[in-house]
Amino acid sequence: MSSSSPKGLSRIAANRLHKELKEWQMNPPAGFKHKVSDNLQRWIVEVNGAPNTLYENETYYLQVDFPENYPMEAPQVIFTHNPPLHPHIYSNGHICLDILYDSWSPAMTVSSICISILSMLSSSTEKARPVDNDRYVRNCRNGKSPKETRWWFHDDKV
């Protein structure tokens, strides 16, 4: 079901992403790098752990996939390769963060998502997987998108 190829971006979505890209190039969020490619619909963003946090000097990669009717609908955001060890980040890269799902608003941007994710990393006090990591990852084996998960959000503090 989720393996079907994504629909192309709508005119509104493409227009909006061009503007976001321009804004990003002029004013990138601190700690992030995005290599501009000709693929507007998938951004790979480099994340650098903030100084004086558990993730200092560590580098991770976010994969941001935009749906046809972005920004009305949230992008899918996951960590690729080796996701950071964090109580809200699963070993398959899925992130438990309300703004990526139920609390998404078209008022947000890739940049504001990145800032929220970095803040989530920076406030962590332990490097550990979520307690239900194994069960969750097993359930996602058929390539399920995190947007199909019905999330039960952990507390806001971490």
Added chain:
Amino acid sequence: MDTMPDLGDRPRDDEIMAQHYAIRAEEAEKMSFIGDKEPLSSLAAEYESGNAIFKKKIEKLGETYGALRRTRGDGNCFFRAFMFSYLENLLETRNEAEAGRVKDSVDKCKQSLLDLGHSEFTFEDFLASFTDQLDGVQDGSLSADQLVENSRDQSISDSVVMFFRFITSGEIRKRADFFEPFIVGTSGLSVQQFCRSSVEPMGEESDHVHITALSDALGVLIRIVYLDSSNGDGGNNLDVNFHDFIPGQCVQEQPILKSKPSVVLLYRPGHYDILYEK
């Protein structure tokens, strides 16, 4: 086996809720964003074999109001109803001065959003969806039929709803001291949290905080007529309560408009439809 025999295949609570939401979403999608104008009797028919208080109140409602227009119950109904009702009124009264006045309000809202730190590109397309309609009223290119069509077009309607969500959130945050007691009192959330979780995402329902903020932001008087099962003094004298959200009532800088409400909405718990005076 860890399933209790007497429960059989009973679904878990979260599965029941998921199904409930799925059914509600499915039902909602059968209805267009904005329905056709219907006589008030269609509302009475809905309660024919139901609550006696509702029936009496609808009878009372019929003394002042003659028709209604239903909206889709998808959590955005207040904003969609406001969009249609306001623009329809503007069209019918050919009130170009009001269209100009509200455009000035839109400009002020835009400045507030910029002052609050929003990049213009995040809201300019949504803003244009609304001002396009106002332009249409001013230059006469927007017909009543076209307004219905635009209001049923997902892209246009969602865009305008999102613009209203932006300026509602902007007004609340700009006047956080004023709104804070209402927000903390009813939701326990901070102003920022409330805007983030209950105003800015699509599909989040509106209450008196949203209505006050939108009315103030655009300077538009909104009347909400409440249809619920409360029976006032015991049932003999059932009045239908209404509340006027008067823009500027709480803001010094705006002149108080003493005019008839241009937007009249019928509120039933959890839902807003559009009402028409006789």
